[in-house]
Amino acid sequence: MKTAYISHHDCTLHNMGAEHPESPLRLTAILDQLQDTRLNQELDFMRAELVNPDHVRRVHPATYVEQLDLIQPKKGRIYADEDTIMMPDTMRAAKLAAGAAVQAVDAVMSGQNKNAFCATRPPGHHAERNKTMGFCFYNNIAVAAKHALDFHGLERVAIIDFDVHQGNGTVDIFQNDPRVLVCSSFQHPYYPFSHHAVDQPNILNLPLEAHTQGLSFRNKTEAAWLNELQNHKPQLILISAGFDAHKNDPMADLELDKTDYRWITQMLMDVAKYYSNDRIVSILEGGYNLKALAESAEQHLEVLAGY
Numbered sequence: 001m002k003t004a005y006i007s008h009h010d011c012t013l014h015n016m017g018a019e020h021p022e023s024p025l026r027l028t029a030i031l032d033q034l035q036d037t038r039l040n041q042e043l044d045f046m047r048a049e050l051v052n053p054d055h056v057r058r059v060h061p062a063t064y065v066e067q068l069d070l071i072q073p074k075k076g077r078i079y080a081d082e083d084t085i086m087m088p089d090t091m092r093a094a095k096l097a098a099g100a101a102v103q104a105v106d107a108v109m110s111g112q113n114k115n116a117f118c119a120t121r122p123p124g125h126h127a128e129r130n131k132t133m134g135f136c137f138y139n140n141i142a143v144a145a146k147h148a149l150d151f152h153g154l155e156r157v158a159i160i161d162f163d164v165h166q167g168n169g170t171v172d173i174f175q176n177d178p179r180v181l182v183c184s185s186f187q188h189p190y191y192p193f194s195h196h197a198v199d200q201p202n203i204l205n206l207p208l209e210a211h212t213q214g215l216s217f218r219n220k221t222e223a224a225w226l227n228e229l230q231n232h233k234p235q236l237i238l239i240s241a242g243f244d245a246h247k248n249d250p251m252a253d254l255e256l257d258k259t260d261y262r263w264i265t266q267m268l269m270d271v272a273k274y275y276s277n278d279r280i281v282s283i284l285e286g287g288y289n290l291k292a293l294a295e296s297a298e299q300h301l302e303v304l305a306g307y
């Protein structure tokens, strides 16, 4: 079985402006990195499909979902919040990103693919139940988790979020749902300045000081998460794969390199092997230095693909 790579060209149509770091070029950079590699031959490339709105409404209130469609401009750009800009193709891209998350779960649960990576945007982990935030509209990883629980009938899943920013939206959505173990590492104190102090047994926040390097990241994530993952026995592992903790990323101040993404992916593969029948669904979140993003995503994909 192959690793699925789920994406769609129209995810690049959402364009918040030349100065905005969450750029369509992020997806192009990852795809370009895979050219002339073994991965390019071995990944199962799939086209994302538009999400069924019911799947989004498992996570966000119907009024929120309707409101986003209503405020999307027919031309020009508007601010959905101070960081998050909408333009005519924004919600099409968001619906493809959420649709890819559902497809990824279906592909992995059906046994069609051993694991899956969604190379999609806009990202999702800052989107709270009722609030756009931090370039995010729909919380894609939450849509995937809810689909796995409510449609596929899983009883326990885990979400691992190694983006440099805390996954406040994901915590907001699952803080009272013990079926979902949320493990989030992040620079602290730093954006989004919320949900980092949530005290629930299923929420494992791992704040990291600015300038934390790879070895310390590895030691701390393993110490904080491995036992808890083994206790939770997730039937599916979901990864909020943000690559902005890389030392060359302009957005923040952690100092990982691409091999740290290889390491953490391997740790999660090992957990998945024992508890999840190897099932992993990984969804792109942040990562704003195009070279660092592309190289880190390649490392992540190589491990998912089994080498």
Ligand SMILES: [Zn+2]
Pocket (backbone or CB within 6 Å): 163, 164, 165, 242, 244, 285, 286, 287
């Ligand atoms: Zn981020």
